[in-house]
Amino acid sequence: MAKLYNQLTEYSKSDMYPLHMPGHKRRLMGEMPKEFYQADITEINGFDNLHEPEEIFVELQEKVAKLCGAKKSYFLVNGSTCGVLAAISACLPKGGHLLMARNAHKSAYHAAYLRELKVTYLWPEFIPEYPIYEAITPMQVEKALEKDSTIQAVFLVSPTYEGRIADIRAIADCVHKHDRLLIVDEAHGAHLGFDRRFAQNSVVQGADIVIQSTHKTLPAPTQTAILHVNGDRVPIDLLERFLHIYQTSSPSYLLLSGIENAYDLVEKEGAQLFERFYQNWIELLHQLEACRVLRFLPRKDDRNHDIGKLIMDTGKTMRSGQWLFELLLEKYHLQLEMAAGSYCLAMFTIGDTEEGYERLAKALLEIDEMLLAEQKTGIRANLSASLDAEFQNTPRDREDDENALFKAWDCPKVEIPLEKAEGRVAGEFINLYPPGFPILVPGEQISATDLEQLQKNLADGLHVQGIVKKQANYFVKVVSEKI
Ligand SMILES: Cc1ncc(COP(=O)(O)O)c(C=O)c1O
Numbered sequence: 046m047a048k049l050y051n052q053l054t055e056y057s058k059s060d061m062y063p064l065h066m067p068g069h070k071r072r073l074m075g076e077m078p079k080e081f082y083q084a085d086i087t088e089i090n091g092f093d094n095l096h097e098p099e100e101i102f103v104e105l106q107e108k109v110a111k112l113c114g115a116k117k118s119y120f121l122v123n124g125s126t127c128g129v130l131a132a133i134s135a136c137l138p139k140g141g142h143l144l145m146a147r148n149a150h151k152s153a154y155h156a157a158y159l160r161e162l163k164v165t166y167l168w169p170e171f172i173p174e175y176p177i178y179e180a181i182t183p184m185q186v187e188k189a190l191e192k193d194s195t196i197q198a199v200f201l202v203s204p205t206y207e208g209r210i211a212d213i214r215a216i217a218d219c220v221h222k223h224d225r226l227l228i229v230d231e232a233h234g235a236h237l238g239f240d241r242r243f244a245q246n247s248v249v250q251g252a253d254i255v256i257q258s259t260h261k262t263l264p265a266p267t268q269t270a271i272l273h274v275n276g277d278r279v280p281i282d283l284l285e286r287f288l289h290i291y292q293t294s295s296p297s298y299l300l301l302s303g304i305e306n307a308y309d310l311v312e313k314e315g316a317q318l319f320e321r322f323y324q325n326w327i328e329l330l331h332q333l334e335a336c337r338v339l340r341f342l343p344r345k346d347d348r349n350h351d352i353g354k355l356i357m358d359t360g361k362t363m364r365s366g367q368w369l370f371e372l373l374l375e376k377y378h379l380q381l382e383m384a385a386g387s388y389c390l391a392m393f394t395i396g397d398t399e400e401g402y403e404r405l406a407k408a409l410l411e412i413d414e415m416l417l418a419e420q421k422t423g424i425r426a427n428l429s430a431s432l433d434a435e436f437q438n439t440p441r442d443r444e445d446d447e448n449a450l451f452k453a454w455d456c457p458k459v460e461i462p463l464e465k466a467e468g469r470v471a472g473e474f475i476n477l478y479p480p481g482f483p484i485l486v487p488g489e490q491i492s493a494t495d496l497e498q499l500q501k502n503l504a505d506g507l508h509v510q511g512i513v514k515k516q517a518n519y520f521v522k523v524v525s526e527k528i
Pocket of ligand 1: 123124126127129149152202206230233258268269480481
């Protein structure tokens with residue numbers, strides 16, 4: 046395949062003089078490699094237009110749709126972010142009513158804000174004994190749709206950032222029984238469906254729109270993503286209108302050919318690449334079974350966990366997730382994806398070599414030995430208990446004002462010291478980043494538990510967006526008037 050890429054490289058060798066954008070004119074590269082700029086063009090003759098595809102993009106998008114089992118697929122260059130914005134905007138009228146998983150990425154909240162949606166949250170449960178959200182269940186969706194007939198669409202994340210996979214087939218059946226639309230944010234699942242031993246993707250399981258970040262779990266450049274449409278329920282005209290609105294009018298051909306290249310690779314070499322991925326992953330999990338204090342997800346035979354997402358949990362030790370994250374970084378030169386209270390997350394894809402698996406396994410076995418010895422000395426023995434409590438107390442049952450988000454975000458605000466914030470109404474999103482879903486949404490009242498959790502996150506050195514640090518003090522923006 047790699048048709049677009051070949052066309053770009055052929056063009057870069059031709060004598061065609063560029064009297065058009067981009068401004069580097071395929072000539073001034075600075076210190077960048079010349080291949081990068083020579084193939085960087087815009088919508089010139091013979092290269093089609095992503096926003097009104099007639100030639101090569103029709104062909105490429107159809108090919109990907111076929112590979113992924115979709116009716117129609119769209120290449121995205123503004124990440125899954127613009128796919129989520131466009132999908133929610135197209136599936137609900139302004140002021141509509143969305144049922145949304147509370148662990149959704151901030152882009153879903155931004156869509157709700159822009160379209161002034163009423164939002165009802167589905168709070169995921171925790172996995173027993175782990176401080177990790179489980180995926181939303183069919184039963185939760187069914188109950189919410191039974192309870193409120195004004196809901197127009199359902200938005201879920203699967204796999205979650207931590208790798209939990211929802212039963213999308215059962216959820217799609219339930220949503221369609223109620224004649225509603227199902228959007229699945231599968232930003233972390235672009236690799237799904239290419240090997241029979243992994244979960245299927247949400248497209249073939251019946252979701253109406255599925256958004257995948259090709260850059261996260263396939264070998265495609267950062268910013269690239271795909272939006273798939275399934276069946277006949279989605280208003281295609283509106284979807285395309287919103288893709289026009291949220292996507293740049295100058296999509297990068299380098300990024301677009303990077304999407305093409307990733308699927309080309311999957312088509313030609315997927316069988317070997319996924320086999321190797323699977324074998325390395327299974328071997329890693331097998332080796333980690335020897336650890337005595339560190340705990341891992343997936344557990345044995347856990348079919349609801351995504352391949353490649355390894356949760357390393359320190360909850361039964363005297364150390365935090367951030368401590369493990371930093372130790373792996375500084376001593377072993379292993380850069381993880383993220384750390385939270387008592388766990389951290391490593392990500393593997395078909396792009397990994399054996400070296401990555403081997404180095405992580407060796408490091409974790411060594412650290413486990415050390416932690417076991419430390420545990421015997423009993424130093425800092427209270428830490429794990431307090432970290433567990435932090436998550437058990439997360440305010441999952443809070444009753445929210447369902448219209449508060451877009452009202453509160455636009456309200457006049459004041460910045461106050463964090464320690465004085467209890468009882469005030471959040472004026473900004475407060476997110477742990479990564480993963481990027483909110484602890485507090487504008488319009489929500491800040492409880493004592495929220496405050497305690499935020500202070501603990503900050504003390505652990507985690508990156509909390511929405512909290513401002515001035516000298517040694519933390520401040521938060523709250524709504525200054527009643528809304
Ligand atoms: C669940 C989820 N959805 C959507 C996104 C946005 O994806 P992108 O970075 O491709 O815009 C992210 C990013 O981390 C995410 O974790």
